[in-house]
Amino acid sequence: MKPGYKAIYEQYRQSILRGILKPGDKLPSVRLLASELGVARKTVESAWAILVGEGYLVSQGARGTRVNPDLLNLAKKYPVIGEKPTPTTAGFGKSLRDRPGFLRLGIPSLDAFPYKKWLLLSGKAVRAMRPEEMTQPPLMGYAPLREALAHYLNISRGLSCSPAQIFITSGYQNNLRLILNTLANQRDKVLFEEPGYFLGQQLLKRAVQRLHRVPVDNQGLQTEYLQQHHADARLVFVTPSHHSPLAVTLSLPRKHQLLEWARQNESWIVEDDYDGEFHYTRQVLPALKSLDTHDRVIYMGTFSKTIMPALRISYLVLPHKLVDSFRAQAEHSEGGQPVLTQKIVASFLREGHFFRHLKKMRALYSRRRKNMLAALAEVYPEIFTVEVTDGGMHIIAYLRSGTQDEEMAALWQTHQLQVSPLSIWYQNTPKRYGLIIGYTNVATFAEAVALLQRPAQMTRALAGK
Ligand SMILES: Cc1ncc(COP(=O)(O)O)c(C=O)c1O
Structure with a gap:
């Protein structure tokens, strides 16, 4: 929907109040902004006229329009959410x-989060806390959230998984710790993308002795290189939907090659699907795990990109044959995640808000x-x-x-x-x-x-x- 003059007025007023536009900053020309937004020049002119009238902007004729240089810098008074x-x-x-x-x-986008809905669901979740939910949290996650997630992942990411395979975790570090502790020992070779997620490489460098890098090009991870040099690797970490950081998508032939490599060598693939929901030029692509007929893929998802990072709720979808060993490992190293947060997220999913x-x-x-x-x-x-x-x-x-x-x-x-x-x-x-x-x-x-x-x-x- 094209913005009206009121929406443009409000956006710019907020930008000035939040200090993103500072006193003296030059604004784009009416012509440019109108064409950028796909609106008539008159719409932009109307918004400008109000802002000039209120003293936020000054018009300097042919020299264009600026934020009023005499305004105090308002940023401190109106901090940006989260600053x-x-x-x-x-x-x-x-x-x-x-x-x-x-x-x-x-x-x-923190400005677009449905805070009111969240507040409502949070209130409901608090009121509905039952005594048994106030003891230790379930180790692999709150059952209604695991159910809602299985439903979501089946429909939206093409997975064919059951709630029993889902393990609710607290983020990337937690996932790495669980995966390495359950599946790898000191001598195992572990592979990571080159280039690759900055935090991931930092963590793995500390935790793994035999860490090797596999190059990435514009079709994603070079799976031929993997076959030639790393038939003996135990684990490979990949970001197939959008490579981190190059944002390229792993091509379909390479997806099949990668799965075949894992099958032949009995290796494990960790699919980090951190922002696979966000495609703009075509339909959302199913996850690599949706093609995983030999059950070699550990799928890693997070609510950090789809809800907010501060939530600290993520999840693993485990191959059937690994569920018991992850649970056994978790008995020693994990304490479960906050039930209240999981309850809120579960209803956010179940009621269709997600x-x-x-x-x-x-x-x-x-x-x-x-x-x-x-x-x-x-x-x-x-x-x-x-x-x-x-x-x-x-x-x-x-x-x-x-x-x-x-x-x-x-x-x-x-x-x-x-x-x-x-x-x-x-x-x-x-x-x-x-x-x-x-x-x-x-x-x-x-x-x-x-x-x-x-x-x-x-x-x-x-x-x-
Ligand atoms: C490549 C990648 N993987 C995973 C994550 C998820 O991290 P977390 O769930 O710990 O917020 C992120 C978040 O920035 C990321 O960039």
Whole structure:
């Protein structure tokens, strides 16, 4: 649906109040914004007129429209949802986890979350807590959530699984710990993608002695390489729906090759389907596990991208023959997950809110991704290039030349733009260089332009342009 003048007015007012647009920032021309949003110029002009009337914007004739330079910087008064105060001793290390700011990858659109519905379901869940639910939580998860998940995964991800195969966990670290402790010993060879999920490689480097990397190209993991060099591996971690971070999809022939490799060598595949729900250019693709006729795939899913990371609820779908050994391992190392949270999530799924939310988010992300791509082309046409993939929650702005992505990310971070340099997601050379940009919390094209412009001068200097 095209936005009306009121929606545009409200978006821009919020951007100014939240400090995304700062006093003195230049706005895009009426013509450009109207064509970007697919609305008549008059619609944008009406929104501008109100904002000028209220003193948020000043019109400077041929020089365009700016945020009123005399406005106090309002950001401190109206903090962005989820922002924490800036730590005074923040360095420029590689973990962005605890930093406030914009463009962080992998965070769902927090402004579009159905908070009212969540509040309602939370109240109901608290009121319905029964005494037996207040003792130790069930080790493999709250039964109604496992049932609702099995239903969802069968319909939406093409899996054919039962609730008995589902193990509710608290996120990636928990999953890795469980999988390694149950299936691998010190001498086992473990494989990871190159490049690959930054946190995953950090964790595995610490936990596994024989860790090897398998290259990824534009069709995903190179399965021929796997067959040639790693017939003896115990486990391989893959992100088939959208590779992390390149966002490419593992091609169908390679999916079959990968499954065949696992069958022949009796290896295990860990399918990390962290954001497989978000495809924009075609229908949602079924997960690799949906093709797993020999039951060699451990499927890993999470609510971090579809609901919120702070929930700390994820899940494994185990091959039938592994259920007992995972349970036995968990008896020693796990304590179960909070029942109340699981109850809320179960009713969110069961009552259909989850499906509706996903549908809404797919459309929203598709729009926000377009905005970010257009803003990148507008601000940095000479510095970055992008390769548009089918989905995901981030884009990669590849450097057209040079290798200075770490310096550039550090510079952007000083402007509270929490992007990650692509090269650090590689272990070996050759590497590719660029910035990984999360676009999901940037509401408009103008916001995207304003954010990208913050470090523009120094970015150009760094790129030698
Ligand atoms: C590649 C990848 N796998 C898995 C996850 C899920 O992590 P968690 O469930 O711990 O939030 C993420 C989240 O950022 C991710 O990027």
